[in-house]
Amino acid sequence: MQTITSQEQAALDFIEAAPMLSQVEMWCAVNSGTGNLAGLAQTAAMLSDALSALPGTVEQVEGAPSELIRNDGSVQMTEYGKHLIVTVRPDAPVQMLFTGHMDTVFPAGHAFQQLTWREDGILNGPGVADMKGGIAVMLHALLAIEGAKDQPDFGYQILINSDEEVGSPSSAPIIARLAKDKMAALTYEPAALPDGTLAGARAGSGNFSVIFSGKSAHAGRNPDEGRNALLAAADLALRMKALTREGLSVNPARIDGGGPNNVVPDHAILRVNLRPHTPELQSFAENEIKQLIAAIEAEHDVSAHLHGGFGRPPKPISNSAAALFGLVKKCGEDLGLSIGWKSTGGVCDGNNIAACGVPVVDTMGVRGGAIHSSDEYLITDSLPERARLSALTIMRLAQKGSL
Incomplete structure (x- = not known):
């Protein structure tokens, strides 16, 4: 039975709740509905600043416009916000991909714009769970790993796109490009259920x-x-x-x-x-x-x-994906967490990553619920909990070098 090593524990001890929560509050105070290009630009600037703490390059890249069929039958080309790409140690022998999205379903004119504490540890607000909380989890898991000594030699890329909530029409080619030659991927959508159950197979x-x-x-x-x-x-x-x-x-x-x-x-x-x-x-x-x-x-x-x-595309569970889920489950057990998963008809960028032949667990984000509604909430205790789960999973993937 594997236990947490002293090296792993050193990284896990680096994770604190407060910095993550303050970032979520700051990011969620800015509306970043998919069509709000000004809000997305402001959000991209804040995220770029936060991601610059990692030892790599941070880029803001344009995506391709996509067709929108208007009610009169004419075709309108729709522009989207810029996407963020972080690249760390691109020449390392083991490469991974981590993805998230900065856009929400709440447009600039939507009534749901404020953060509210429903009760102690339950934060209500636009994007707190889906998925600015997940971006904080991803970032602080990686910061914890980078802060620990004697890490395995691995590299990674991060994509934070601005169009996931409308199907990633602009960023889909970028996802396919970044997924190439990656050993595994983690995507930081919120858990499928408030208890932390992950999404397994997905419909297309x-x-x-x-x-x-x-x-x-x-x-x-x-x-x-x-x-x-x-x-x-x-x-x-x-x-x-x-x-x-x-x-x-x-x-x-x-x-x-x-x-x-x-x-x-x-x-x-x-x-x-x-x-x-x-x-x-x-x-x-x-x-x-x-x-x-x-x-x-x-x-x-x-x-x-x-x-x-x-x-x-549909996302069935391949053998390599099953192995990745098994690794996440074992990491959860070592942290005192019960990790399960279930099939869902919902879709996300994990579908696109899996279609590239890369095993992915795409609900590594926070626990919460009521996403896509004005009742959306984040269970704040899940910020450090899920960051530790990610950090341990990534460290063990890097150590193994394969699935």
Whole structure:
């Protein structure tokens, strides 16, 4: 049975709660909703300053813009905030990747902007758990390791992106580039449950917009000469929903279009989300969508254009990922923590990392709950708890050199 070595204990003793909490409070006082570029820039500056305490380079990099389908069917290119990349000892024999995100789901005009103590040890605020608390955990775990003597020779990169909450459309290529040749990765999303249970396997996620163009006509005088785009969109929504089966959920979420009651609508857009749990079901869904659209075009005499895709691939548990989960579990046991995990339909950057063939545990962040709501909270005792878990996991990964 492995026990904590004196070298490991020296690093763990370096971790204190107060500096982490004060950073979380400072970072969460600035709105960094995905679309708030000014707030993201301010947050990136604060995070760059904090990350500069590590012995590496800190860069702010631009990501690629992405397509946004407007309600009128036009394509708008959307810009995102800059992403942060930290590189430490890039020539070391063992390399790891650590990721987090600075954006939140709360835009600049949202009512939820303040930090509030609900009770002793429970902090309510935008992004406290998802995931500025996780960034603090990551940083202080690494600072503890760097502060200890005689560490194994390992290097790492950190990515803090600004677009995770909308599927990482801008940073996905950066994630793929940084994941290359990494032995393992840790992502600092909050734990799946307040008790610290981790997310294991994850479904994938695809977001699609289908633009329909028909032909307008008078609804009373000559309706048969019209081609109803709204009806075609509704028909496709029903047929796509019928694709739902074990391991694949389909959610037609919105139809934009239509007009006056006396006009056959010539324009509509269907928005839909699909969640496949396996790569095979993702391929099945991709093929079925194309066939269904072709059938709708033929039967309704409309044209349809598909936009979007599966930005988050499914994340099953590979053998190497299982070994990484086992290591985290053992580190937890040595720290007096019970670590378990469960499958989830939620998605994150861990999906993208796993798709690169890199084992990842993607809920190494704080314990808390009610994320994406104005009730979001952080259990502050979990800041040092999770930082110690990360530090011990990283040190043992570096010592092992492989999974």
